[in-house]
Amino acid sequence: MKLSDPKIKQIIRxxxxxxxxxxxKCSASCPRxxxxxxxxxxxxxxxxxAEQEDEAFIENSxxxxxxxxxxxxxxxxxxxxxRFIMDMRALLAxxxxxxxxxxxxxxxxxxxxLMTSPELKQNRLGWIGPELRTxxxxxxxxxxxxxxxxxxxxxxxxxxxxxxxxDSIRLMNFLDIEPVVLAEERCCGHDLLLTxxxxxxxxxxxxxxxxxxxxxVKEVVFSCPECYYVFSRxxxxxxxxxDLKATLLMDLLKTEIDKGGISFRPLExxxxxxxxxxxxxxxxxxxxxRALMNMxxxxxxxxxxxxxxSANCCGNSGFINCDAYSKTIQLERLKEVKATRAExxxxxxxxxxxxxxxxxxxxxxxxSLKVEIRDLASLLAEQIEWSEEAKTLRSVKA
Amino acid sequence: xEPVKILGICCNxxxxxxxxxxxxxxxxxxxxxxxxxxxxxxxxxxxxxxxxFEFGADGVILLECKDEDCRYGPGPEIGHSNVLRVRRLxxxxxxxxxxxxxxxxxxxxKEKLAEAIRDFTHRIEALGPNPAKPRQEREAS
Numbered sequence: 001m002k003l004s005d006p007k008i009k010q011i012i013r014x015x016x017x018x019x020x021x022x023x024x025k026c027s028a029s030c031p032r033x034x035x036x037x038x039x040x041x042x043x044x045x046x047x048x049x050a051e052q053e054d055e056a057f058i059e060n061s062x063x064x065x066x067x068x069x070x071x072x073x074x075x076x077x078x079x080x081x082x083r084f085i086m087d088m089r090a091l092l093a094x095x096x097x098x099x100x101x102x103x104x105x106x107x108x109x110x111x112x113x114l115m116t117s118p119e120l121k122q123n124r125l126g127w128i129g130p131e132l133r134t135x136x137x138x139x140x141x142x143x144x145x146x147x148x149x150x151x152x153x154x155x156x157x158x159x160x161x162x163x164x165x166x167d168s169i170r171l172m173n174f175l176d177i178e179p180v181v182l183a184e185e186r187c188c189g190h191d192l193l194l195t196x197x198x199x200x201x202x203x204x205x206x207x208x209x210x211x212x213x214x215x216x217v218k219e220v221v222f223s224c225p226e227c228y229y230v231f232s233r234x235x236x237x238x239x240x241x242x243d244l245k246a247t248l249l250m251d252l253l254k255t256e257i258d259k260g261g262i263s264f265r266p267l268e269x270x271x272x273x274x275x276x277x278x279x280x281x282x283x284x285x286x287x288x289x290r291a292l293m294n295m296x297x298x299x300x301x302x303x304x305x306x307x308x309x310s311a312n313c314c315g316n317s318g319f320i321n322c323d324a325y326s327k328t329i330q331l332e333r334l335k336e337v338k339a340t341r342a343e344x345x346x347x348x349x350x351x352x353x354x355x356x357x358x359x360x361x362x363x364x365x366x367x368s369l370k371v372e373i374r375d376l377a378s379l380l381a382e383q384i385e386w387s388e389e390a391k392t393l394r395s396v397k398a
Numbered sequence: 399x400e401p402v403k404i405l406g407i408c409c410n411x412x413x414x415x416x417x418x419x420x421x422x423x424x425x426x427x428x429x430x431x432x433x434x435x436x437x438x439x440x441x442x443x444x445x446x447x448x449x450x451f452e453f454g455a456d457g458v459i460l461l462e463c464k465d466e467d468c469r470y471g472p473g474p475e476i477g478h479s480n481v482l483r484v485r486r487l488x489x490x491x492x493x494x495x496x497x498x499x500x501x502x503x504x505x506x507x508k509e510k511l512a513e514a515i516r517d518f519t520h521r522i523e524a525l526g527p528n529p530a531k532p533r534q535e536r537e538a539s
Contacts, residue, residue: 105445110452114491117530121492152486153444203533 007091012049015084019077020045026071026081031313032064035328039064041071041081048088062088063100063321067194068277068313082282086193093196100195103322104153108191111149115186116203124148125183127162133173134181141217142169142179143231145224146187147350159357161350167381168223168249174384175256180215188227193234194318202238205230209239219245221252223377225279225349232283248279249377250288250348257295261390264383266297272304272342273376274333274356275311276349289348289376296383304336312336314352315359330359334369345373402456402522406433406515407442411469412505413461420508427512428519439463439500440473447484451493454535457522459515460500467504474502493530497522 012018026041027033033040044061047054067082075081092098102109114120127148128134134142147161172179189204212220222228231246256262273293279285286308293301306312315330316322334356337345347353353373360370386394408414414435420427436442439462450458460481462474477500485495501514 105443107443107445107448110445110448111487111491113452113532114448114493114530116532117536118533119529119531121529122490123492124490148490149487152483152490155483200532 005091005095008048008052008088011084011087011091015080015087016077017045017049017079017084020049020079021077022046023076025074025076026079029070029074031068031070031315031329032066032325035325035332037064037325041065045079045081059092059096059098062092063098066277066313066315066317068317069281070277070310070313073281073309086196089194089196090198091196094198098196100318100320101323102195103316103319107153108146108149108319109195109197112187112189112192112204113197113200116200116207118207120184120186122184124185125181127166128181129166132166132169133178134169135178136180136183137215138178138180139216139218140172140177140179141212141215141220142172142181143188143220143222143224143227144181144185145222145227145350150350150354154354154358157354157358157361159350159354161353164223164350164353164375164377167375167378168221170381171249171253171377171384172221174381175252179221180212180217182211182215184211186211188224188230190226190230191318193230195320201234205235205238209235209242209244212244217244219247221247221249223249223348223375225276225283225285226351229278229282248283248285248288250285250292253292253380254288261387261393263385263387264296264380265385266299267379267383268298269344270300270302270340270342271344271346272302272337272340273307274304274314274337274345274347274352275308276347276352277311277313277317279348280311281309289346292376292380293346296379302340302342304333304340306336314347314349314355316355317351326355327359327362330355331362331365331369334359334371337371338369343372344379345371346376346379347373348376350375399523400527401430402519402527403454404428404431404457404459404519404522405450405455406431406459406461407439407447407450408433408435408461409439409463409473410435410437412463412467412507413503413511415505416503416508416511417461419506420512423508425508425512427515431515431519438468438470438473439477440468440470440475442477442480444480444484444487447480447498448487451488451497451528451530452532452535454528454531454538456525456528457497457518458499459518460498461511461514462500462502464502464504491530493528494525496525497528
């Protein structure tokens with residue numbers, strides 16, 4: 001990074017860093033700082049504007065951020081901190097080849113890069129059983145994301161993210177939608193974007209877009225908030241002539257439920273909810289998941305101390321910089337769950353599920369923070385049913 | 399036949415002793431075979447095997463000690479569990495499980511080791527280049 005690099009000035013301006021008042025709300029909110037890490041968003045903003053000669057500090061700090069956007073939420077000057085971080089990472093990756101400290105030795109980033117091959121012939125659809133109705137072509141697709149890969153790679157911590165995908169498709173089938181599931185779907189590239197690998201990220205965007213177009217898709221449905229974030233925010237900037245509609249499964253459900261005829265079987269359970277950063281603060285879905293939970297009779301939603309717009313991150317993003325501070329964030333989060341006395345922790349992102357499941361298995365805690373964790377889509381798929389009138393109407397139609 | 403890139407990841411102890419002996423004995427090993435020597439195959443994780451493919455390998459062979467021969471204890475066992483998992487991943491990616499193998503040797507098995515490398519090279523040559531190769535690697539080769 002050269003101090004005179006005109007791109008830095010442009011990034012500072014574009015992401016409104018000159019508006020910073022140095023009030024420090026960002027640093028006081030930052031989950032990494034409150035976990036004890038020597039990292040301060042306020043100081044980073046100050047250094048990048050006024051003390052660019054401290055390159056080592058800037059280069060280290062840029063990779064610390066979780067891009068959870070809690071600082072942005074509280075910033076009185078609307079500094080776009082998470083986008084600033086992404087831009088800086090892209091710049092540092094391009095000019096200096098920096099990648100950050102990649103968790104799991106970069107295995108996940110490796111398979112994401114392998115997917116940039118145009119001649120890729122994946123065998124990724126083995127999880128589709130006869131109970132699921134899917135199509136090869138059609139107007140609506142479901143984007144599965146990295147779930148088939150996660151479940152193999154993380155088999156040692158026994159996470160099951162493919163269940164989220166199966167349950168999402170069950171929900172779509174319930175609504176009489178047979179979604180297209182691509183045989184050559186690639187990773188959305190979110191983690192490459194977060195590690196500054198712009199070139200491969202763009203390649204993945206273009207390949208996914210081409211595959212979806214080839215299958216005649218007009219609308220793509222997501223249960224993973226990161227894939228949705230990429231498709232709704234970044235793909236339109238990257239893909240020329242992009243006209244796909246990105247829809248969150250929970251929004252689709254809400255629309256269909258509002259039409260009437262759908263009800264939920266009661267479930268007597270105390271649950272708590274982990275807001276995924278990319279769903280809550282970054283895509284603005286705070287009330288939507290709660291509205292869906294509240295439709296289940298007898299379900300009690302007990303909020304954690306930090307929830308909704310103030311929810312804390314699951315400790316890691318983009319699979320970089322997983323360290324003792326990530327663990328602290330996760331353990332604190334799980335303590336908040338325990339304090340609610342919830343029997344079930346719901347979330348809506350496979351990565352929150354992976355990270356929190358990993359933290360629950362912390363041997364030092366001897367299982368004291370264990371709690372059942374499920375995706376909201378799975379719970380809804382289990383409880384959803386047609387109301388009595390709708391059942392009659394449907395049987396007449398049939 | 400298209401040229402292929404083959405990587406051997408070799409434990410420093412018995413397999414490397416065999417490899418060394420094979421070379422000194424003038425046993426035939428493929429010319430384009432690259433070898434990375436590590437202290438123990440247990441040091442290799444899923445990420446490092448995947449990275450070999452990411453950086454353009456068409457085939458990867460892990461050369462390990464026999465279970466009872468490991469200087470550190472669980473090396474070959476760890477190697478084996480990593481190979482099993484990475485095989486499932488590269489199967490999903492369409493690279494094919496046959497492009498990743500492991501083989502174990504005692505220190506005196508130079509003929510056996512040379513033969514294993516030759517067999518693997520022939521297999522990869524027959525399979526041809528790895529279809530899932532990032533664009534940058536494709537352009538470089």
